[in-house]
Amino acid sequence: MIRPLKLAIIGGGPSGFYLASRLLSLFPQSYADSLRVHIFDRLWAPHGLVRYGVAPDHPEVKNCTHKFDSAASDPRLKFFGNVNVASNGVDALNSVPSSSLKKNYTHLVFATGCTEPNMHPLLPRDDGIIPALDIVHWYTRHPSNPSPPPLSSTNHVSIIGMGNVSLDVARMLLCPPSILEKYDVPSHVLDALRNSKVKHVSVIGRRGPLEAAFTTKELREMMNLPDVALRPLEKSVLDVQASTRQQSRTLDLLKKGSKAAFGTTLKTWSLDFYRNPIGVTVPSSKSPSYSLSLGHTTVDSVTKRAGPLLDPKGAPITSVLPTSLIVPAMGFHAEPSSAAPYAQWYDLDQKYIKTLPGGRVSTTNLDTEEPKIYASGWAATGAKGVLASTMMNAYSVAEAILEDWTNLTPSSTNSNTHPVAISSSPWDAPPPEILDGLSSANITTYEDWLAVDAEEVRRASAGGKERERMDWNEAKKFLYDTARQKR
C-alpha cells in the first residue's frame, strides 16, 4: 500500500480551503484514494475572513467560496466546525488536543490566520475606544459577538491607521444605509446604521500618502460615496514624488478628491496624514467627548520612518482632536497564546509562525513517523496582502506538502514498515474527539454549512437582500429542526 497523505488543516479560512483545493487537484489521479484532507475551524461556519472579514458591499470578493464549495464536494475533503484545537487537552467543549491530531494525521497545517488586533499602547480599549476588528465582527455577526459601537451617540469617529480595514469601517459608517441594505448586512446592524449620528470620520495615519497601505480600489470607493465628501487635502501633503504606479494613481485620486464637493454634503471624512496619537483624555463631566492628542510628524526620506515634527524652537508640534469614538485599525497578528497548537514555533517579534520555504514548520527528518507540520496564509506571513496573495501562498504550501509526501513515499521494495503512523481506524477517520462531537451534533460539517448558507439566502430573498446571517444559536436550531423533519 502506498503511504497515505492524511492532512489536518487547522483553520477553515481562504488559506486552508485554497490549500485543500490545490492539493486535491494536484494529487496524482492514480493514487487519488490515498489522500484525505480534514479542515478544522474554531467557528461553526467555514471560510474565515471571507465570511467574517470581507466588507458586505464587496460581494464579488466572496465569489471565491464557489471554489471552496467545489473542493468540499470532493468526498476526500471533510470540514469540522466548532472545533478548538489546543496544545494540550483543554477541558472545553469540542476541544481536540494537538497531540491527538499528531497521532491521527501524517501532515498538519496551521492556517489559523491573524485573529487579534494590534492595539495602540496609548489607546487601550474603552467604551469609546473600540478596535476596528470589533466593528468588523459586529457587521459580519461574528461569533465573538462584540458590543455594537455607540453610533447613536457618536458624531465624530477617529480611525487610527490607513489600511483597507480602516477604509472598510469608514465606508460602512458613512455609506447611506439605503445602499447597504441590499447587501449581506445583518438587520440589527442596518438599524444601528440608520440611527447613526456619525457626521465625520477622520482617518489618521503617522505617515503620508505614499506610505498609506490602502489600495486604490478602496480609496476610489470612498471618493465615489454618494453624499459624502472628502475634506480637501492641503497642497503640501500632496507635494510628494510617487515611485510606483500604485502611488501615482493614489496621488491622482487624492488630488481629484471626492465626487461630492466638500461643503455640499451632511457627511464628510478626512485623511489626516502625518499625525501620531500621543495621548487621550476620556470624557468627563466637563467635556463629553474624547480629546485625542496628536503629534505632528515628518517622514524621513531614507528610512521612511515617521518622526516628530518640530517647531523652530525645537519643540514638538501637537494638536488636539475632539472625537466621540476612537477606532484603532492598525493591523492584526496571530494569536500568541501559549495554548495555541503552534506556540512552540511562534515568533514573538513578528507575531506569526516561523516557517521555512514551502511553509514548512517542523525540521524533523522526513522519515520520522511524526506528522510533517506547515503553516499557511496569514498565520505564516502576518496580516499582509489581498486574497490573491493568500491563495498563492496556500498553493506553494500545497505543493511543498505534495513534494514532501512524494519524497516520503516508500518504494514497494522496502515498505515493510507500517505504511503510516496514524492510529485511527479506519485510517481515514477523524480523531475520536471529533467523532464524539459529531454524534452530539455540536460539531458542524460542510453539509450543515451548505444547508445554513442556502437558508440564509432564502430568508433574505423576500426583501431583495443578499442574505440574512444566522448566529450559531439560530443555525443550531435550524439544523436541529431540519434533521427532525427528515426523521
Added chain:
Amino acid sequence: MNCAFKRDLARSFSQTLRPRFRSHRRGIQTDFRTTKPSGNLLLAHLLSKAEKRGLQLSTSQSRSFHSTTTSAHGDITRPEPGTGIKVNFKDSKGNLIKTVEASEGDDILGIAHEYDIDLEGACEGSVACSTCHVILSPEYYDLLPEPEDDENDMLDMAFGLTDTSRLGCQVKLTKELDGITATLPSATRNMFVDGKKPTHH
C-alpha cells in the same frame, strides 16, 4: 511503482494540469466526477445558489461600484476547429503551453478555463481581484481599449506587472486579435518561499 508514480506526479505538476474539480461557474452538473451520499443535496444547493447569485449580480449592476458584467463566464463554446480566433498561451518563461481557438466576445479568463490553462479567476470575472493577470504582446495590447479604472485598481496589486498587463477577464476577443499571445506572469508561487511578501493590504 515509484518511477511510474513520479512520472504521474510530474504530469500533475505540469502547467497544463487538468483540474479534477472544475470551477463552479462552468456548469457544475457535469463537472463533478465524484459522487457521495449527499451529492444531490449539494448539487441542488450549488445550483440554487448559482441562480440566486446570478440574479443578485445582475440586479446589482445598476447600483454597484463596478460597471463590469460579472456573469460572462461559463458559456464558452469551442468553435469548429480552424474557424475560431487563435489564442496562444505561454508560461512565464515564454514557452508555449497551447494554442487554442475561441469565438468573438469570449474573454481570456473564460478561454483559459475552457482549455484548462492554469489561470485563476478568484472573483469570477467581477474585477475584484488580480488573479487572472496576463501579459499581452505589445502589438495586441495596443489594439485593445484602455483599461477602466477598476481594472487598473486591480492591476496595481498584480504580481509581476508589466506595461502590457491586463486582467484576462477584461480582454474580449475580436477578429483583429487573432493570433494574440497571453503570457502568464512570472509571479511564481514561490515568491513567498523566497522571502518576498506583498506589502499592501
